[in-house]
Amino acid sequence: xxxxxxxxxxxxxxxxxxxxxxxxxxxxxxxxxxxxxxxxxxxxxxxxxxxxxxxxxxxxxxxxxxxxxxxxxxxxxxxxxxxxxxxxxxxxxxxxxxxxxxxxxxxxxxxxxxxxxxxxxxxxxxxxxxxxxxxxxxxxxxxxxxxxxxxxxxxxxxxxxxxxxxxxxxxxxxxxxxxxxxxxxxxxxxxxxxxxxxxxxxxxxxxxxxxxxxxxxxxxxxxxxxxxxxxxxxxxxxxxxxxxxxxxxxxxxxxxxxxxxxxxxxxxxxxxxxxxx
Amino acid sequence: xxxxxxxxxxxxxxxxxxxxxxxxxxxxxxxxxxxxxxxxxxxxxxxxxxxxxxxxxxxxxxxxxxxxxxxxxxxxxxxxxxxxxxxxxxxxxxxxxxxxxxxxxxxxxxxxxxxxxxxxxxxxxxxxxxxxxxxxxxxxxxxxxxxxxxxxxxxxxxxxxxxxxxxxxxxxxxxxxxxxxxxxxxxxxxxxxxxxxxxxxxxxxxxxxxxxxxxxxxxxxxxxxxxxxxxxxxxxx
Numbered sequence: 251x252x253x254x255x256x257x258x259x260x261x262x263x264x265x266x267x268x269x270x271x272x273x274x275x276x277x278x279x280x281x282x283x284x285x286x287x288x289x290x291x292x293x294x295x296x297x298x299x300x301x302x303x304x305x306x307x308x309x310x311x312x313x314x315x316x317x318x319x320x321x322x323x324x325x326x327x328x329x330x331x332x333x334x335x336x337x338x339x340x341x342x343x344x345x346x347x348x349x350x351x352x353x354x355x356x357x358x359x360x361x362x363x364x365x366x367x368x369x370x371x372x373x374x375x376x377x378x379x380x381x382x383x384x385x386x387x388x389x390x391x392x393x394x395x396x397x398x399x400x401x402x403x404x405x406x407x408x409x410x411x412x413x414x415x416x417x418x419x420x421x422x423x424x425x426x427x428x429x430x431x432x433x434x435x436x437x438x439x440x441x442x443x444x445x446x447x448x449x450x451x452x453x454x455x456x457x458x459x460x461x462x463x464x465x466x467x468x469x470x471x472x473x474x475x476x477x478x479x480x481x482x483x484x485x486x487x488x489x490x491x492x493x494x495x496x497x498x499x500x501x502x503x504x505x506x507x508x509x510x511x512x513x514x515x516x517x518x519x520x521x522x523x524x525x526x527x
Numbered sequence: 528x529x530x531x532x533x534x535x536x537x538x539x540x541x542x543x544x545x546x547x548x549x550x551x552x553x554x555x556x557x558x559x560x561x562x563x564x565x566x567x568x569x570x571x572x573x574x575x576x577x578x579x580x581x582x583x584x585x586x587x588x589x590x591x592x593x594x595x596x597x598x599x600x601x602x603x604x605x606x607x608x609x610x611x612x613x614x615x616x617x618x619x620x621x622x623x624x625x626x627x628x629x630x631x632x633x634x635x636x637x638x639x640x641x642x643x644x645x646x647x648x649x650x651x652x653x654x655x656x657x658x659x660x661x662x663x664x665x666x667x668x669x670x671x672x673x674x675x676x677x678x679x680x681x682x683x684x685x686x687x688x689x690x691x692x693x694x695x696x697x698x699x700x701x702x703x704x705x706x707x708x709x710x711x712x713x714x715x716x717x718x719x720x721x722x723x724x725x726x727x728x729x730x731x732x733x734x735x736x737x738x739x740x741x742x743x744x745x746x747x748x749x750x751x752x753x754x755x756x757x758x759x760x761x762x763x764x
Contacts, residue, residue: 428621477610
């Protein structure tokens with residue numbers, strides 16, 4: 251008699267009553283993150299800033315090193331470094347280097363400096379993999395509380411400034427002539443991006459967080475007719491990717507963040523196929 | 528003469544080490560229809576951007592009358608294909624635009640039927656009419672247009688310029704238009720400005736075409752101006 255496949259057992263065993271606490275925490279954390287990656291990912295995609303997000307995420311590792319060195323909370327240090335790095339990047343974009351060349355230089359440099367800084371920390375043995383690829387299963391109740399507050403604040407800000415952020419994204423010059431506070435809105439968007447990256451680094455890692463921003467947004471396009479719909483749909487798709495990735499990771503015992511990204515990529519592929527037919 | 532709506536005072540702009548504008552001064556008065564011409568790289572777009580506050584002047588300054596209400600029609604928008612945006616929702620991005628106001632402005636430029644179309648799927652002519660409608664939302668007393676007819680065929684160019692001329696006539700609003708063609712300016716043009724890093728000459732089209740500076744700037748190309756004329760070979764419904 252053939253042995254039953256392992257996952258048929260597991261799926262029947264796990265219900266909401268006996269779901270392992272670490273999995274429930276991961277699910278809650280991932281869902282909260284998904285609420286924010288949807289709209290912000292859309293804005294990044296529309297502004298052609300995918301690589302910018304990537305560079306920002308890589309710089310987050312410097313924030314991690316700083317946090318470990320000064321014994322600060324990682325999330326806030328990453329946000330702070332992210333904000334500084336974003337402003338430096340914006341200033342450098344005025345130079346004569348092409349944008350993708352500039353990001354191609356800064357992005358791996360930030361990552362390398364981050365790794366070096368973490369290795370130089372005296373007396374600390376840090377699990378680098380946890381920061382590169384995230385460790386969503388290690389998320390605690392306290393983390394979730396911080397995350398929930400951060401996500402709520404960010405969503406309120408996004409809702410309040412959505413039209414203005416959209417106006418600046420669609421046509422910056424027109425927004426300037428219309429009298430929108432364009433520089434301040436762009437700074438706001440950078441800070442929000444730094445915030446979502448800081449929130450996501452612990453869960454998905456610096457190397458993969460941009461995937462959770464970009465892939466759901468690109469996937470959502472096939473199903474929507476307005477920018478707001480796309481932002482909501484992207485959040486929904488992020489959510490499905492997080493749940494699907496967690497489930498696959500648990501059932502097949504594969505690394506969680508790559509499973510989430512693979513789930514998102516599968517959804518993207520399906521959306522393209524549906525869109526074509 | 529009335530106070531100018533918008534004026535540049537001895538502005539200098541250099542971009543990437545190149546002096547694009549040198550000591551340019553000009554004043555735009557209410558109701559004037561000004562065509563800005565010049566060879567490629569003459570700094571026409573830079574001058575427009577400086578006047579609009581989109582480009583900082585390294586020396587000199589731009590002043591605006593308190594009564595100035597700008598309507599800006601850019602050359603082309605670069606909107607990501609992944610951004611789902613209809614004409615209507617594009618116009619809604621203007622601060623405080625009501626649905627009826629948007630519909631009215633689209634109607635004026637003959638673009639009402641485009642309201643629910645995605646912005647990225649419009650033809651060149653449709654695009655310009657939508658951009659013009661958006662500029663009208665502000666009830667402008669100065670319309671600034673950057674080569675509005677560039678992507679259009681000859682017939683499309685003529686009818687777009689006719690539309691701009693009719694708008695200027697009916698609202699009394701002034702126009703500053705960068706012309707992509709040296710020899711063709713709007714029929715209603717009250718002043719032509721020849722730009723080549725600095726202002727070479729300016730005046731009524733009839734004066735400028737006799738100006739030695741105009742001949743010197745464009746050499747053999749310096750012919751008399753042709754004016755956009757609207758051919759009434761079709762019926763307006």
